[in-house]
Amino acid sequence: MDGDFDRQALVSALARVAEGDRAALRRVYDQTSAKLLGVCLRILKDRNEAEDVLQEVYVTVWRRAGTFDPARGVSPITWLVALARNRAIDRIRASKAHLSRPLELAAETADTSEGAEAGLERDEIQRRLAHCLNQLEPDHAAYVRSAFFGGHTYQTLAEAAAVPLGTMKSWIRRSLLRLRTCLDQ
Amino acid sequence: MTSPIAPEDREAFDLAAAECALGLNDGAEAAELDLRRRMDAGFAMAVEGWETRLAGLASTAAPAVPSATVWPGVLSRLDQSGSVIELRLRRSLAVWRGAAAGFAALAACLALVAAWPRSAPPTAGVLTAAATPPASPPAAQPVMTARLIGAQGPTVFVAMVDPDRHVLVVTPATVTAAPGRSPELWLIPTGGKPIPLGLAAFKRSVQLSPKVRLGGPSGVVLAMSMEPIGGSPTGQPTGPVVATGQLEPT
Secondary structure: OOOOOOHHHHHHHHHHHHOOOHHHHHHHHHHHHHHHHHHHHHHHOOHHHHHHHHHHHHHHHHHHHHHOOHHHOOOHHHHHHHHHHHHHHHHHHHOOHHHOHHHHHHHHHHHHHOHHHHHHHHOHHHHHHHHHHHOOOHHHHHHHHHHHHHOOOHHHHHHHHOOOHHHHHHHHHHHHHHHHHHHHO | OOOOOOHHHHHHHHHHHHHHHHOOOOHHHHHHHHHHHHHOHHHHHHHHHHHHHHHHHHOOOOOOOOOOOHHHHHHHHHHHHOOOOOOOOOHHHHHHHOOOOOHHHHHHHHHHHHHOOOOOOOOOOOOEOOOOOOOOOOOOOOOEEEEEEEOOOOEEEEEEEEOOOOEEEEEEOOOOOOOOEEEEEEEEOOOOOOEEEEEOOOOEEEEOOOOOOOOOOOOOEEEEEEEEOOOOOOOOOOOOEEEEEEOEEO
16 A cells, blocks of 8 residues: 555654644655645545545644554555545545435446546555455445545445345445455465 | 464454555454554554555655745744644553554453553653553542543543643543544643644553643533544544543542
C-alpha cells in the first residue's frame, strides 16, 4: 500500500506533527495530498467539495497525529487514506448525495472492469486486492466497492438491489470473508 | 480470557470489524461498533486490519494535485482550532478488553474513580491517556469534579481535575453517538471560548494548557458536543451540545 511513499519519512513527520510542528504537517501534505484528494474526488465527484474535505482531513491529521501508532503495524498512508475516505463518506452521507444510489451502483460496477484495473497495476498489494475482488461474484464485488466509495450501508444497498436486507447482509458478509481468506493467504 | 476463541466467534468478531471499517450498518448498530472501536484496542486493531486490506481500493482513484488555495486554507483552520491534540490509545486498555462488549466496564470504571481520587501520573508528552490505576493510591483529594448530565438525564461523564498537575480525568458513564458522529469534550472557562479537550472515548487524563485557568467562584463548565467522526473540523463546537456539567470543588 505504501507505493511511492516513503513510509519512514511519513512516520517521523507524523510524530513531529503530534508535537505541534507545522513544517512537518506541510511535509505530510506534500507527500500525500494528491493521493488523498484523489480519494476524496472519487467519492465526492466534486472538486470544491473534495478540496474542502481535504482541508478538514489535514486539520484532523494535525489533531490526531498523536493517535497514529506505527507499532500497531498500520502504514501511515493507510491510516491517512482511511481518514480521508471516512471524512469524505461523512460528507456524502450528510449531503444525502448517496441517495442517488442506483446510478452510482451502476457506475461502480462499470468501474470494476476498466479504470480500476489499470490503477491496480501499481503494486503487488493492489494487484492482490484486484485479484481477490475478481474471485467474488461480480455483483457482490460491486457492492463492496459501493460501500467503500459510495458510503452505502447494508440498508441502502439492499434497497438499490431490491433484495431483502438479510440477503444483502449475507452476500456482503460472505464476500468479506472470502476476501479476507484470499488476501491473507 | 485465555480460553480459545471459537472459530465462529472469531469470524463474527472479524465481520463486525469489517462492518465498522466500511460503515455498513445504520443507526444503533453503527454507533455500537464505533464505540467498541474506541474502547476495545483488540477490536480497533481488527478494524485497522480491514482498513489496510481495503486501502488498495483507494489506490484505484487517480491522484489529483490540490489547488494552491488548499494549503493556506488548512493553515487558517489550524489558527482557528487552537492546540488540540488527541490521545493515543494505550495498550493498557486491556483493562477494558476483559468485558465482553465493553459496556459493563463503564459502570466498573465509575466505581474505580470513586475509590481512586487521583489520576495516574501523566507519562511523557503533552497529553497522555491514563487507563491503568496507579500502583499506590495517593491520599490527596481531587479538588474539582464535574458530572456531565445529558439532556436526557443520565450522567454521561464524570470529570475530575487535579490542580497540582493541571490534569483533567474524564470517565464516561454512557456514551452513544449517532452514526458518523463523535462525542467531543469542551472546557468552557467563565466568559471564555470553548477549549476543545479531544474526543470523548474512555477514561483518560488530559494535560491542560497552562493558559487554562480553572479557579474562580463561578467555575468552569465542561460540555460535550456531537461532532463529525474525528472531531470538530473547526476547533469549536459545531454539533449539538448533549451534556454539560460544572466543575465544582469537592
